[in-house]
Amino acid sequence: MLQTYHPLSSDVLVRDLNLGREPDGEVTANAIDVLGIDGRSTADLARARAISEAETPHLIAFLRDRLPGFQDAALGKYASAVYVRETRHFAGVDRLTATDVWNGQIPDDTIGLSSYPLDLHPVTAADKLAYAPIRHVYGIPFGTLVPRDLANLILASPAISATHIAAGSARVIPTTIEEGEAAGDAAALAAHEHVAFPAIARDSVAIAELRSTLRRDGAILSYRALPITVAAKEPAARG
């Protein structure tokens, strides 16, 4: 259906609707991609806001016409802020790449598993969808949380050391929560042992201790795919 939507602005793409139903009947829509925006620039963010506010009534009119259940839809309110997907990444002791994600690499310093697809949104109109929406289970290496040249800073955020493509997967909330857990444990270890984060990243004994603490508290740090027969039986078992 969205292939037939013609945005008002040439700087807008609406690839999917990403609708959320709130308990009070409101529906949130995370649908309007504004192209060519530098999320570090307040002027660009103001432009993105103006473009999306102009686009929204046009999109709602389209949905009223085409989407069952939306015949009487009306604009409730705009999001309080423009949602910025990505700006900066730190250069870390290690760097997560698309190959790591695609190949399901689980390195020895993994502090948490992640499995969101490589979900990239276009930055320019020429950007094409290059990756199928497939989940690959891979590990977040501790080295990606440790900035290369800073001894006393640790990251738990979409800004970890990752390429733009890898960040399309690792940027999500469950993964950043795991990073937060690992960063907290690493900070406790650093304070207790009087060592800096890059030293922990280079020390296999310290990494083993960190991973053991994480495992003790319930983190899952390794993965083996379930045999396919289990998955195939599941729907029948549910009747």
Ligand SMILES: Cc1cc2nc3c(=O)[nH]c(=O)nc-3n(C[C@H](O)[C@H](O)[C@H](O)COP(=O)(O)OP(=O)(O)OC[C@H]3O[C@@H](n4cnc5c(N)ncnc54)[C@H](O)[C@@H]3O)c2cc1C
């Ligand atoms: C359009 C979009 C859709 C997304 N959809 C999903 C999804 O469906 N599922 C999912 O899991 N993830 C999704 N994400 C990713 C998710 O939003 C992030 O993983 C998550 O918000 C990261 O949490 P955070 O606490 O690291 O950063 P943030 O949520 O960005 O929080 C950082 C906070 O720090 C504040 N701050 C910044 N600088 C300062 C300062 N100097 N002083 C004080 N405060 C400061 C900011 O205002 C902000 O409130 C989406 C992201 C985008 C942009």
